[in-house]
Amino acid sequence: MKLYYSPGACSIGIHVLLEELGAPYESQVISLAKGQQREEPFATVNPKGKVPVLERSDGSVLTEFPAISYWLARSNPAAKLFPDDLGEQARVLETIDYVVATIHMQGFARMFRPENFGPNEADREAVQSRGREIARNGLALLDKTLGQREYVAGSQFSIADAALFYVEFWAGRLNIELPPNLARHYARLRERPAVQRVIAKENVG
Numbered sequence: 001m002k003l004y005y006s007p008g009a010c011s012i013g014i015h016v017l018l019e020e021l022g023a024p025y026e027s028q029v030i031s032l033a034k035g036q037q038r039e040e041p042f043a044t045v046n047p048k049g050k051v052p053v054l055e056r057s058d059g060s061v062l063t064e065f066p067a068i069s070y071w072l073a074r075s076n077p078a079a080k081l082f083p084d085d086l087g088e089q090a091r092v093l094e095t096i097d098y099v100v101a102t103i104h105m106q107g108f109a110r111m112f113r114p115e116n117f118g119p120n121e122a123d124r125e126a127v128q129s130r131g132r133e134i135a136r137n138g139l140a141l142l143d144k145t146l147g148q149r150e151y152v153a154g155s156q157f158s159i160a161d162a163a164l165f166y167v168e169f170w171a172g173r174l175n176i177e178l179p180p181n182l183a184r185h186y187a188r189l190r191e192r193p194a195v196q197r198v199i200a201k202e203n204v205g
């Protein structure tokens with residue numbers, strides 16, 4: 001397996017899952033800052049021009065955080081990254097979708113790539129501030145859902161925690177204060193050896 005990632009990008013969540021699995025994998029940095037996501041050879045690997053990408057051992061390529069994380073969890077059942085209980089499974093999928101489709105793609109994406117949300121330079125600040133608001137509101141909502149639970153699916157770390165991790169990580173970088181339950185969740189994740197290895201490897205401490 002080979003992970004294409006950019007340091008500190010959403011691919012960090014998949015990186016964490018690979019470290020949690022403990023199985024061997026290769027990795028390759030794609031620098032978003034240098035625009036390598038749009039250039040060959042990566043443009044052929046993923047014409048969407050995005051990370052994360054997971055190249056599987058049969059050479060096939062999987063994109064999109066929900067699909068990659070689900071595949072990793074289901075193809076490594078012993079690691080218990082996806083709960084057995086149907087209700088918890090649904091909660092995990094619900095959280096991943098909300099993190100990716102709302103908090104990331106509607107919130108943080110407005111802050112990172114305001115030009116994708118309107119052609120006018122003059123609107124950039126308003127776009128970014130709306131993104132901040134969406135991210136904050138989304139995190140506040142997930143804080144309520146998480147409540148006093150250790151992890152999204154209860155006492156077991158799952159792929160949903162890896163998704164939540166990357167937006168919590170971004171919140172820290174952009175000085176968005178995490179609400180109390182998410183702050184506890186994030187601190188708990190930062191204690192996991194797999195997370196610490198990834199932070200060191202991506203050099204984003």
Ligand SMILES: N[C@@H](CCC(=O)N[C@@H](CS)C(=O)NCC(=O)O)C(=O)O
Pocket residue numbers: 009010011032037049050051052063064065066100113
């Ligand atoms: N929906 C995609 C989102 C992937 C995505 O937006 N990745 C960002 C990094 S966090 C990216 O590669 N952006 C490339 C760019 O901005 O040009 C997923 O779930 O994997």
